[in-house]
């Protein structure tokens with residue numbers, strides 16, 4: 145009886161899942177297998193992502209059970225464990241989908257070699273992206289550096305295949321190694337800080353589908369106008385689902401195109417804006433392909449010599465991490481991140497700019513903190529995002545464009561609702577002062593019950609002088 149393994153990694157769904165579909169067609173017995181390999185991923189996956197992974201695997205098991213199969217779990221070196229599973233189950237082929245990250249390509253190459261040594265074939269199928277990040281080229285034959293020409297050229301040619309429905313899955317092989325229980329993978333933190341995350345999310349394909357339908361059914365039509373306002377849910381919040389492959393990128397694309405048919409022409413621009421955001425995700429992988437160390441090495445090499453501020457005891461960094469900088473929009477963002485594992489895109493840019501330009505601390509510290517705390521942490525998007533806010537990336541905001549967190553707050557949180565939600569210490573201030581409590585008249589502060597320096601900190605740095613210092617440091621780069 146022919147047997148196949150499906151090696152699951154970042155494709156945790158049943159519908160439109162190329163590896164499962166191929167195995168279901170080709171073999172009479174199929175074992176869907178997830179192997180936890182923390183030592184093979186670099187940089188190491190952070191705690192919030194591991195939390196998500198735990199729940200995503202649980203949801204996948206339920207989904208597979210409904211399709212007549214189940215999820216097998218294991219941990220250890222991928223080469224050794226896959227060879228063991230292939231030998232015990234008598235599998236002749238292992239199917240998986242590609243992950244366009246440098247460590248994953250190394251992992252795939254090592255696994256292919258090890259399996260070949262015991263006469264088993266590894267077949268890696270494309271998935272996860274609309275483009276092949278290694279293949280996109282401009283007319284001159286070189287990879288793109290900037291988003292706009294990349295997307296203009298890619299978008300015109302995109303014709304993603306229609307998503308396929310869940311396959312009828314064959315049963316498990318008769319003999320398999322003893323799978324591990326989910327708890328044995330140790331994905332949940334020992335100190336259970338994670339319980340606060342669950343009310344905000346439903347990891348897994350069903351949760352992804354709900355988010356997609358909710359977004360296309362309501363916010364999508366106004367996406368272009370509303371996406372920048374953090375107090376209101378104007379974006380899809382699909383990012384963690386996309387990262388873990390709980391929904392296929394092709395099915396999102398086609399769902400958007402179907403929504404287009406149902407919406408008036410005036411709303412079509414909003415859908416194109418949304419598709420362009422998916423394009424940012426594509427270009428991030430294209431850049432990661434060009435620069436495998438994107439999370440730590442600035443694309444603009446001059447930034448390796450940048451005069452970062454000394455923070456010998458890490459107090460500035462810690463205040464930023466804890467949301468105690470004294471700048472309400474920055475603190476609101478950092479607290480939203482801590483409480484929910486997610487932060488609105490506009491605020492990610494603001495807190496990033498504040499860290500790198502006002503505090504003048506290395507962007508790699510911000511990258512690492514996001515990596516640990518975001519449920520949607522994604523090597524390509526996070527690295528590109530940090531290089532972008534720092535002004536050292538391929539398509540970066542110029543360094544001299546420094547976000548003013550007060551102006552950003554007044555513009556994108558004009559009534560102060562977002563700040564009030566996450567920074568209750570300043571909630572009593574009128575909206576005219578909520579984004580800069582230090583500038584509020586003493587009587588306005590007294591009326592709101594705010595004692596600056598006691599209930600809520602004075603700003604860590606002066607926004608005007610720190611801006612000037614950052615510009616001077618930038619100019620010194622030449």
Ligand SMILES: Cc1cc2nc3c(=O)[nH]c(=O)nc-3n(C[C@H](O)[C@H](O)[C@H](O)COP(=O)(O)OP(=O)(O)OC[C@H]3O[C@@H](n4cnc5c(N)ncnc54)[C@H](O)[C@@H]3O)c2cc1C
Nearest residue numbers: 379380381382383421422424425489520521522525526529
């Ligand atoms: C400093 C910084 C760090 C970031 N780190 C990450 C990260 O680790 N993981 C991550 O998925 N995104 C990251 N982003 C991009 C963006 O903030 C998130 O993708 C977005 O906020 C997710 O929310 P959403 O799903 O509601 O987005 P929507 O607005 O609904 O967009 C739909 C999808 O498009 C993609 N997308 C949107 N904006 C971007 C972008 N600027 N770059 C790449 N993809 C994008 C995401 O997959 C997103 O789910 C970062 C941005 C910055 C400035």
